[in-house]
Amino acid sequence: MDSKGLWALLWVLVVVGCAVALLPVASVGAVADAGATGATVQEDEEPVEREELDEADEVHIDVSLLENGSATFEVDYRYFLENENNTEEDWEELREQIDSDPEAFTEAEMEGWDSIRAEGQNETGREMNISNATVSTDESPAPRDIGHVQFTFEWSSFAYVELTEITAGDALSGFTLIEGTTLQITGPEGYAVHEHEPTADSTEPNAVYWDGGGTEFNDDQPRVVFIENGDSAAEATEPDDGLPTTWLAVLAALGLLATGAVIGWWLRHGRDDKPAPGGDVAAPPPSNEAPASGNAAGPPPELLSNEERVLRLLEERGGRIKQQEVVAELDWTEAKTSQVVGSLREDDEIEVFRIGRENVLSLPDEDEE
Template sequence: MDSKGLWVLVVVGCAVAMLPVASVGAVADAGATGAMVQEDEEPVEREELDEADEVHIDVSLTENGSATFGVDYRYFLENENNTEAEWDELTNDIEADPEAFAAAEMDDWDEIRADGQNATDREMNLSNATISIDESTAPRHIGHVQFTFEWSSFAHVELTEITAGDALPGFTLVDGTTLQITGPEDYAVHDHEPTADNTEPNAVYWDGAGTEFNDDQPRVVFIENGDSGAEVTEPDEGPPTTWLAVAAALGLLATGAMIGWWLRHGRSDGPDPGGDVTASPSPPEGSSNNAAGPPPELLSNEERVLRLLEERGGRIKQQEVVAELDWTEAKTSQVVGSLREGDEIEVFRIGRENVLSLPEEDEE
């Protein structure tokens, strides 16, 4: 073993690439169990104890891309590997100097953070490390050493889409280890790789017993639900069909306006009919109803969004773009992001929804 900065990670008797269980595994004497110590540091004297039987890693994302990591090292007590007496020795060691255990864990994970920062070019930091001890008795007697910390910029955020996993290049799971990544509240799993052992509406779970990650894995994409109707509908406002009636009425008005514009500008064989239709707003040049404009299939995705914005008077909710163009939320988010980066549109939020708008022109 190269003694310069190399850490040996031992989980359930197996080496775990990049899985930093060593410092809690270091409850055993370094020479007897292979627990890691750095070349220039003296090992901490601790009573010998077999490695954890299981390691469960739970990653909880926030909307800004940061994450809270919870690492649960589990010791099955009263079996042939671990006894209550050995568990008591471990807990006494941790209680005597919890900061040392937390600092050792933080050093291990900081190596993974450095690799993730190099792979993603995102500035990342670890903070708020804590370590605690607990026991559970049902359905079996288990000792828990729980390590938690915060990881900033862990995931990539693009408007209402969060992609996680790229900060764990080369991450490996073995038998006895699990990984769960949970999205923020009001976000749902849109896509994930590889196939998960279990999925929830906003969480993906892999078990090392049957999961292997490739170079670009794990990967999970979360999309904001965008369903805020329950918050804006009051109990005494009547049934939801009221909104449908309003939408239908607005659609009829828009249709009338389009017909009036065509009668005034699209016909060359008759006079301007005048009358009330002249008061209707004419659609902007380049809209899908303009006879001179190209059909939608000849437009780029960005041009289709811009045309839809013009048809709606320069402002539209992102969810309406999804419905109008029959796109996925992920595709819509990508196209909107491209337009926003090119300063062709502006994006702001009303409640929990994104609203797109054309940039305001300077008044003369």
């Protein structure tokens, strides 16, 4: 091959090599152009969204409990408008971003809450789920102009329920309230706060409120116990508190009537025990007591169901007994006792109420319709 042929071959190799080298570059450019509104932009936008939310002046977390232990969460990010941090223009820009793609904001917010849920599930052993998450924006003009970004969602098995008592907070164990963050836990309608820890910054009959500022709950905090119908009604039945004056008067009157009846009976029949003419002795009045027999106590405990054993124990105690005494008397666990008591209560075999911090079981009043 002469020199002209070699030069021609060299030029062909150079052209082919350049073409092959340019193919990957052209492919990357085409993918970037095609995904300009896809994943590339999403990766850039998500940190901006979280940064915008983190610039809120206050964050209010409101937890509303249901009787089954689930809870509705409302997380309210508040932006004080016309200050150095958040202007009207900043707020309107954030609001437009949320309204144009609410799913992205909701997903980012729920990612953080789901981590808290997972820790709460491991801590409590209760299976929990977060669902029905939504986001909305709003403004309130008084007492100052405030922009609101509100997330709402449902949290199943958030609280522990036992009979008429609901204990909440263990799913948030170790939760920290930073400056500008508040937490409020509200009980269901008809329930009142019985006890709570740590000491709340504000309390209502059925709600407790903690204000942030570095408040860090311990491993077993926050903890709020709600009781159906309130604690005051239960404490009114405490024996140590005494009975109302009206009832004391009624009992005293009944006592006098009973004493008078006994005296009257004795005056009429007291001499019947004296020897009758002819040496005969009057027969004593018939006794109301049943003759003793081996079957008076009923079948042995091992032949009774768990429910029958509780009912027998109630009858032996005059129709009323504390639940903890059932645990001790029958040598059962608290969980087993609660299960049996719950079954009896559902069948209207017994009634359950509270005295102080304890459950008291009683047989239903037969006179009630």
